[in-house]
Amino acid sequence: MSIELRHLRYFAAVAEELHFHRAAERLNIAQPALSRAIRSLEGDLGCALLTRTTRRVALTDAGRIFVKEARAALHQVDVAIALARDAADGKIGHLAIGYMDFAINGPLPHILSEFRIENPGIAVELTHLWTERQRTALVTGEIDVGFMIGPFDAAGITTTVVARENLVAVLPEHHPLASRDSLRLEDLRTEPFVLGSQDTWGPFRRLIGELCLDAGFVPDVVQESHSSDGIFDLVAAGMGMTLYVETARHLSLRGTVSRPLTPAIAQIETVAAWRTDSTSAAVHRFAEYASRPPHGAGHN
Amino acid sequence: MSIELRHLRYFAAVAEELHFHRAAERLNIAQPALSRAIRSLEGDLGCALLTRTTRRVALTDAGRIFVKEARAALHQVDVAIALARDAADGKIGHLAIGYMDFAINGPLPHILSEFRIENPGIAVELTHLWTERQRTALVTGEIDVGFMIGPFDAAGITTTVVARENLVAVLPEHHPLASRDSLRLEDLRTEPFVLGSQDTWGPFRRLIGELCLDAGFVPDVVQESHSSDGIFDLVAAGMGMTLYVETARHLSLRGTVSRPLTPAIAQIETVAAWRTDSTSAAVHRFAEYASRPPHGAGHN
DNA sequence: TAAAAATACTCCATAGGTATTTTAT
DNA sequence: ATAAAATACCTATGGAGTATTTTTA
Numbered sequence: 022m023s024i025e026l027r028h029l030r031y032f033a034a035v036a037e038e039l040h041f042h043r044a045a046e047r048l049n050i051a052q053p054a055l056s057r058a059i060r061s062l063e064g065d066l067g068c069a070l071l072t073r074t075t076r077r078v079a080l081t082d083a084g085r086i087f088v089k090e091a092r093a094a095l096h097q098v099d100v101a102i103a104l105a106r107d108a109a110d111g112k113i114g115h116l117a118i119g120y121m122d123f124a125i126n127g128p129l130p131h132i133l134s135e136f137r138i139e140n141p142g143i144a145v146e147l148t149h150l151w152t153e154r155q156r157t158a159l160v161t162g163e164i165d166v167g168f169m170i171g172p173f174d175a176a177g178i179t180t181t182v183v184a185r186e187n188l189v190a191v192l193p194e195h196h197p198l199a200s201r202d203s204l205r206l207e208d209l210r211t212e213p214f215v216l217g218s219q220d221t222w223g224p225f226r227r228l229i230g231e232l233c234l235d236a237g238f239v240p241d242v243v244q245e246s247h248s249s250d251g252i253f254d255l256v257a258a259g260m261g262m263t264l265y266v267e268t269a270r271h272l273s274l275r276g277t278v279s280r281p282l283t284p285a286i287a288q289i290e291t292v293a294a295w296r297t298d299s300t301s302a303a304v305h306r307f308a309e310y311a312s313r314p315p316h317g318a319g320h321n
Numbered sequence: 322m323s324i325e326l327r328h329l330r331y332f333a334a335v336a337e338e339l340h341f342h343r344a345a346e347r348l349n350i351a352q353p354a355l356s357r358a359i360r361s362l363e364g365d366l367g368c369a370l371l372t373r374t375t376r377r378v379a380l381t382d383a384g385r386i387f388v389k390e391a392r393a394a395l396h397q398v399d400v401a402i403a404l405a406r407d408a409a410d411g412k413i414g415h416l417a418i419g420y421m422d423f424a425i426n427g428p429l430p431h432i433l434s435e436f437r438i439e440n441p442g443i444a445v446e447l448t449h450l451w452t453e454r455q456r457t458a459l460v461t462g463e464i465d466v467g468f469m470i471g472p473f474d475a476a477g478i479t480t481t482v483v484a485r486e487n488l489v490a491v492l493p494e495h496h497p498l499a500s501r502d503s504l505r506l507e508d509l510r511t512e513p514f515v516l517g518s519q520d521t522w523g524p525f526r527r528l529i530g531e532l533c534l535d536a537g538f539v540p541d542v543v544q545e546s547h548s549s550d551g552i553f554d555l556v557a558a559g560m561g562m563t564l565y566v567e568t569a570r571h572l573s574l575r576g577t578v579s580r581p582l583t584p585a586i587a588q589i590e591t592v593a594a595w596r597t598d599s600t601s602a603a604v605h606r607f608a609e610y611a612s613r614p615p616h617g618a619g620h621n
Numbered sequence: 622t623a624a625a626a627a628t629a630c631t632c633c634a635t636a637g638g639t640a641t642t643t644t645a646t
Numbered sequence: 647a648t649a650a651a652a653t654a655c656c657t658a659t660g661g662a663g664t665a666t667t668t669t670t671a
Contacts, residue, residue, distance in 0.1 A: 024402065025325045027661090041626060054662045056627060061661095066402060068409030072600045075625045075669050081600040082415070083408035090401030097397045101390030102324065102366060108383035109368030115382070300372050300381040327636090341651060354637045356652060375644050375650045 026098060028062040029091040031055055032070065036088040039078045111302030113142035117164040118307075119150040122249040123291050124168030127268045128183040132293075136310045143303045151221040159294060165304050166311070170224045171292035181312045184291040186266040188232075189279040193259045196278075203283040206236040213243040213261035221247050225289075229264055232287055253277055266291075326398060328362040329391040331355055332370065336388040339378045411602030413442035417464045418607075419450040422549040423591045424468030427568045428483040432593075436610045443603045451521040459594060465604050466611070470524045471592035481612045484591040486566040488532075489579040493559045496578075503583040506536040513543040513561030521547050525589075529564055532587055553577055566591075 031048060035055065038044040045055040063070055070084035080088070107113045120129050137145060150158060155167035159178065173180050190209060192199045198208060219226055233240045244260045246252045252263050257276025265279070266289050293311035295304050334344040335355065345355040363370055370384035380388070407413045420429050437445060450458060455467035459478065473480050490509060492499045498508060519526055533540045544560045546552045552563050557576030565579070566589045593611035595604050 023326075024398065025327060026323075027325060029398070029401075042624090050661090051663055052625085053627075053629095053664085058661080060627090066405050066409075068406055069600065070405065073626065074671080075623095075627085076671050078626085079600075081409070082411075082603060083405045086408040086413065087401055087405035090397065090404050094394055094397040094401050097390065097394040098324065098329070101329075101387055101394055104390050105366050105370065105383045105387035106368055108386040109366075109381070111382075113386065300369070300379075303382060342649090350636090351638055352650085353639085353652075353654095358636080360652090373651065374646085375648095375652085376646055378651085 024062065024065050026095065028058060028065075029095055031058045032062055032084075033088055033092055033095065035059060035071065035078070036080055036084065039080075041073075041078065107142065109302055111143070111306040112140070114301060114303035115144045115146070116166065116301070116303045116307055117146045117148065118166045118168070119148050119155040119158055119164040120168040121150065121152050121155070121170065123170065123184070123186075123266050123268065123289070125149070126249065127186070127266065127291055129168050132183065132310050132313075136307055140303075140306060143306070152224050154221075155294075159296060162296075165299065165301055166293055166295045166307055168291060168293050170228075171290035173292055173294050177297050178294050179297045179308070180292040180294040181308070182290050183293050183311055184266075184268075185288045186268060186291070187285045188264050188282050188287055188289065189267045190262055190282055191253065191256055191265050191277050191279045192262045193256055194276055194278050196259075196262065198262075199278045199280070201280065203281045205284075206232060206282055206286055207238075209233075209240075209262065210236070210238040212241070214240040215244040215246065215252050215255040215261040215263045216240070216242050217249075217252060218245045218247050228287065228289070235286075324362065324365050326395065328358060328365075329395055331358045332362055332384075333388055333392055333395065335359060335371070335378070336380055336384065339380075341373075341378065407442065409602055411443070411606035412440070414601060414603035415444045415446070416466065416601070416603045416607055417446045417448065418466045418468070419448050419455040419458055419464040420468040421450065421452050421455070421470065423470065423484070423486075423566050423568065423589070425449070426549070427486070427566070427591055429468050432483065432610050432613075436607055440603075440606060443606070452524050454521075455594075459596060462596075465599065465601055466593055466595045466607055468591060468593050470528075471590035473592055473594050477597050478594050479597045479608070480592040480594040481608070482590050483593050483611055484566075484568075485588045486568060486591070487585045488564050488582050488587055488589060489567045490562055490582060491553065491556050491565050491577050491579045492562045493556055494576055494578045496559075496562065498562075499578045499580070501580060503581045505584075506532060506582055506586055507538075509533075509540075509562065510536070510538040512541070514540040515544045515546065515552050515555040515561045515563045516540070516542050517549075517552060518545045518547050528587065528589070535586075 031044070034044040034048050035041060038047065041055050042052045045052040048055065059071065066083075066087070068083050069081050070087055072079050072081060104113065118133075133145065137143075148164060150164070150167070152169040155164065155169045156173065156175070158164045159167050168183065171180060171182060190198075190204050198204060198212075216222065216226055216229065229240065244255045246255060249265070252265075255261070256263055264282075267279070267281070293308070295308060299305070331344070331348060334348050335341060338344040338347065341355055341359075342352045345352040348355065359371065366383075366387070368383050369381050370387055372379050372381055404413065418433075433445065436443075448464060450464070450467070452469040455464065455469045456473065456475070458464045459467050468483065471480060471482060490498075490504050498504060516522065516526055516529065529540065544555045546555060549565070552565075555561070556563050564582075567579070567581070593608070595608060599605070
């Protein structure tokens, strides 16, 4: 009835051997079956592909063109099969990753560069999203993996901690407290604070609020910014001080200095998160990299 | 067992509908048959292409890649089918044409230009061959069509006359006989002749030999050349005169003049020839053009 | 006359149909 | 409760095998 790959495979063999018996042998079928299959192919095409006598089998013009194109089709099928298998193995694929500032300034670059070197077939798409936005984006499938402030316990989501960092105070470089090697949170009771905006820095803002409350005060937030850079710029401008993860110590931020908080009152967790039921082998593969213990930053 | 186009067609439908029942409807088969076909495809591939619950059908990464490649394969099969049919219709193909001087100076350019305009899909390959060489080349398949001196009666060969021309005498422009409007063959009895070489101009040489014998003399061949231009150059140089088909009258040949022979003692036939059993639709198509009656030259 | 393709027939594997069950929302 | 995929079972088409005939160089 309709043309199938079998017909193409058979015809390719006949076109190469120009001999039905030998071609049939190569295909591990009997010669009459092959004769019939080719006749049926010609019938479906509505044109002759071969001129045959009992002594000579030759390609017609149509046959010559058809083998060439049929071979291309067979090859394309092989490609499709191979790529599907590679995709299933996670050798090729696509990965949408969301990240927030602590991740991109911390463990993400290292995880990502290792992953990309060892998985060149997987296209990675990075999107900067604040923590809460990532949580919804993960569920909707907008992103496959999110790097966000932990903890994140939700049904159907698996997480792994990629960084656990102490807080530091970031001050204008000429601030009186900058002369001290370390600070207690209580020392900041009367200081003006520059913090991330409530809508985009929610989890971190809440955490700081709780810590300050534990220390017996409500922070006096005089300025807000959506971005880390914005916050640091405001600090450098002397508007106030901020709290940040210690990764900031490694950043060269003109006009600011960072000082550890003693005792280390809290460890900020950055986690990688993905849908537990993800069918994407790329995600599973990436998850391995995210779960490898030493991520460099934050452990010295 | 093995992957067939059916599987690709079915999967493409499911990937588009993301719904087995609707896809099955589109394919005019029942839903269970489709479910089984896709399962079998996944089994052959060794990987899942879809994640299905009774409420949701979604592509896996492998599935996403596989549809794309499978569609390409299906398209390539369509291309193969379409091209085979076009080739069978003679819309595309290849044509090896042999020609000798009388043809290229006569009817061939017109036939060829008409053919090529109306059959842009057929690649024409032209080879300059003398008549006898064309006859063997036709049989061996080296060329598909030959333009040669006729007649050519051989088993399995079909011919059509593309030009029937009178002979003219070609003389050095200052030759005494050049003053006459026409010549009788007998007038050339004592003239030195420049003719094509025996090995490559065999048929024409034999013809001229016979005509001269009828006129009561054996031509005194003082020079030979393999090419028409070579012959004309020798004539222009005053080495002797030659006989040629009247097409030469239309050529601007410096240093020579041509004069009709009266009475017209012979008509030289140029024929197009091809294998009668040729499977090439391009040949059949071309044969029509070669067989169209008025070819311009030689009929005024 | 001998090699090779085509035909005749037989069989069975499997694609596909119908009826039903399972499952997830 | 219901829509939809999976399963069970059955049927029959057609793909493939063996034996034989036809063809042509």
